[in-house]
Amino acid sequence: MNTSEVDSDSRSDERDAADPSFADLGIDDRILTAIADVGYESPSPIQAATIPPLIAGADVVGLAQTGTGKTAAFAIPILMGLANAEGRPSKSPRALVLAPTRELAIQVAEAFGKYSAHLPGVHVLPIYGGQNYAVQLSGLRRGAQVVVGTPGRVIDHLERGTLDLSQLQYLVLDEADEMLKMGFQEDVERILRDTPAEKQVALFSATMPSVIRKISKQYLHDPVEITVKAKTATASNITQRWVHVSYQRKLDALTRILEVESFEAMIIFVRTKQATEELAEKLRSRGYSAAAINGDIAQNQRERTIGQLKSGAVDILVATDVAARGLDVDRISHVLNYDIPHDTESYVHRIGRTGRAGRTGEALLFVAPRERRLLDAIERATRQPLTEMQLPSVDDVNAQRVVKFHDAITENLSADNLALFRKLIEDYEAEHNIPLVDIAAALAVGSNDGDNFFMEPEPEPEKQRRERVPRKFDEREERRPAGPSKNRATGADMVTYRIAVGKRHRVVPGAIVGAIANEGGLRRSDFGHISIRPDHSLVELPADLPPETLEALRRTRISGVLIQLQLDQGPPGQRPLTRGPRREPKRFDRRKPRA
Numbered sequence: 001m002n003t004s005e006v007d008s009d010s011r012s013d014e015r016d017a018a019d020p021s022f023a024d025l026g027i028d029d030r031i032l033t034a035i036a037d038v039g040y041e042s043p044s045p046i047q048a049a050t051i052p053p054l055i056a057g058a059d060v061v062g063l064a065q066t067g068t069g070k071t072a073a074f075a076i077p078i079l080m081g082l083a084n085a086e087g088r089p090s091k092s093p094r095a096l097v098l099a100p101t102r103e104l105a106i107q108v109a110e111a112f113g114k115y116s117a118h119l120p121g122v123h124v125l126p127i128y129g130g131q132n133y134a135v136q137l138s139g140l141r142r143g144a145q146v147v148v149g150t151p152g153r154v155i156d157h158l159e160r161g162t163l164d165l166s167q168l169q170y171l172v173l174d175e176a177d178e179m180l181k182m183g184f185q186e187d188v189e190r191i192l193r194d195t196p197a198e199k200q201v202a203l204f205s206a207t208m209p210s211v212i213r214k215i216s217k218q219y220l221h222d223p224v225e226i227t228v229k230a231k232t233a234t235a236s237n238i239t240q241r242w243v244h245v246s247y248q249r250k251l252d253a254l255t256r257i258l259e260v261e262s263f264e265a266m267i268i269f270v271r272t273k274q275a276t277e278e279l280a281e282k283l284r285s286r287g288y289s290a291a292a293i294n295g296d297i298a299q300n301q302r303e304r305t306i307g308q309l310k311s312g313a314v315d316i317l318v319a320t321d322v323a324a325r326g327l328d329v330d331r332i333s334h335v336l337n338y339d340i341p342h343d344t345e346s347y348v349h350r351i352g353r354t355g356r357a358g359r360t361g362e363a364l365l366f367v368a369p370r371e372r373r374l375l376d377a378i379e380r381a382t383r384q385p386l387t388e389m390q391l392p393s394v395d396d397v398n399a400q401r402v403v404k405f406h407d408a409i410t411e412n413l414s415a416d417n418l419a420l421f422r423k424l425i426e427d428y429e430a431e432h433n434i435p436l437v438d439i440a441a442a443l444a445v446g447s448n449d450g451d452n453f454f455m456e457p458e459p460e461p462e463k464q465r466r467e468r469v470p471r472k473f474d475e476r477e478e479r480r481p482a483g484p485s486k487n488r489a490t491g492a493d494m495v496t497y498r499i500a501v502g503k504r505h506r507v508v509p510g511a512i513v514g515a516i517a518n519e520g521g522l523r524r525s526d527f528g529h530i531s532i533r534p535d536h537s538l539v540e541l542p543a544d545l546p547p548e549t550l551e552a553l554r555r556t557r558i559s560g561v562l563i564q565l566q567l568d569q570g571p572p573g574q575r576p577l578t579r580g581p582r583r584e585p586k587r588f589d590r591r592k593p594r595a
Helices: 029-038 045-055 070-084 102-115 133-142 151-160 176-181 185-194 210-219 247-260 273-285 299-311 344-351 369-382 394-412 418-432 436-447 475-479 509-520 547-554
Strands: 002-008 060-063 095-098 124-127 146-149 170-173 200-205 224-230 238-244 265-269 290-293 316-319 332-337 361-367 493-499 530-532 537-542
Touching: 029 070, 029 102, 045 060, 045 070, 045 200, 045 224, 060 070, 070 095, 070 102, 070 170, 070 200, 095 151, 095 185, 102 124, 102 146, 102 369, 124 133, 124 151, 133 151, 146 151, 151 185, 151 509, 176 185, 176 200, 176 210, 176 509, 185 210, 200 210, 238 369, 247 273, 247 361, 247 394, 273 290, 273 316, 290 299, 299 316, 332 344, 344 361, 344 369, 361 369, 418 436, 509 530, 509 537, 509 547
Parallel strands: 002 224, 060 200, 060 224, 095 146, 095 170, 124 146, 170 200, 238 361, 265 316, 265 332, 290 316, 332 361
Antiparallel strands: 493 537, 530 537
């Protein structure tokens, strides 16, 4: 096995001048255009080390943490191979990516879609538990060159005969160690056995336990092993906070933070060059002194803008990663990640722009609902937890506006030309007989937009009332143990299910939760108590699981074993009786003679 180590020390301010660009890696121009559209400007260490051997056709074992840019590292070479394939695109999958969770499968599929935006005929299909089979079956019938799926659902399609892997050329095991922790080892090995012997395999893992090493030796051919040595850490004088905010609410959230946070100068990081100009313009329209820098701005304009930031003529700089590298301005007190970076190295580079010269700094991060995995990766890489921050409320914003209004009055009381305006106002008061307080209020209206001085609370969304539909009789209800428990986290009614895996199958609670959550589309908060017995396990799940979810869970496998989900009947002495028609007891009739 060929091995190489990549030093990903993210404390440095600049990449080495010899580091390659994406164009240096021999990537197709159409994919380069898509990469630029996404906002990538230079490859991360794992990408620079992994893309060339994969393009050359070698098997690869990549040891790197989540958030280092692994998805692009394997997606770009696969798309290169598909783009260069001769003839009409095959309807059978040419590439299969296995991911441990449905969330990761969706993210990887979306990334493939973005990188293949300029490649006609490339279709990507995610398949995972909890999604309607009809959607997946129609997608497979139409033809998908790239399939991204969780092991349990891939096995299910193989058993149904709806997934044909006979034409497979590329196979990726993403976060292999996580898949094994969740009990997918036998599923993964079965999938590997069911694929053609002549294929290219890439395995990515954060760690290299013995079972991963065994799989690598058995199923990969002379792989190149690439290790990214993460030394990523952040300065202790930088306070790191994150805000949970949807994409549509980002501008509103940013406006509230700018109103309430006391900052000297701020850099706001976005993902694309176009976004720098758009966001800077929106901030200027709201009265902030903001400017944009990106890779398309000429050097003299960049220097002029940075000079304005240093002098205080500009307080907010909206930038992309590469455009801000090497930027050293002491007055930058805040860094705000408007778009979360795809890799942890970029995050550390970004927030390193504050906290200079021994000062303290503030780093803020916007996290959309489906970006929690990237947040977890950042916390692991920086070895520091980020504190969740609540968005300032309407009352917070309005209170701060009043404070700023008072501060402006106090500051202007020491102005040199105060005597001139005092004389003018005294003359106006004498001539029009209007109280001084009304004159002051009129002047304040002229310098402030009185109608919008206070932020108005957003209208409450109308709560949708669900009509209670009488539930049809279900024979499962008769067998359901009386008095369901309550989920402490959600307050939902819970019932106990029995699954056909236990201690002898070497299952752990994490494997049970992972497999059932993936295949049933459940959240971790939906689970109650889990009890692992010698030959079976008991799992508390919500009492109102829909029939299609129950059917999907009955076909779920853990450690390769069909779990055969069913309601637990309890110990024999506690099982509910199944009563038939009542029969009257036979009575001896003394009036009839005995035969």
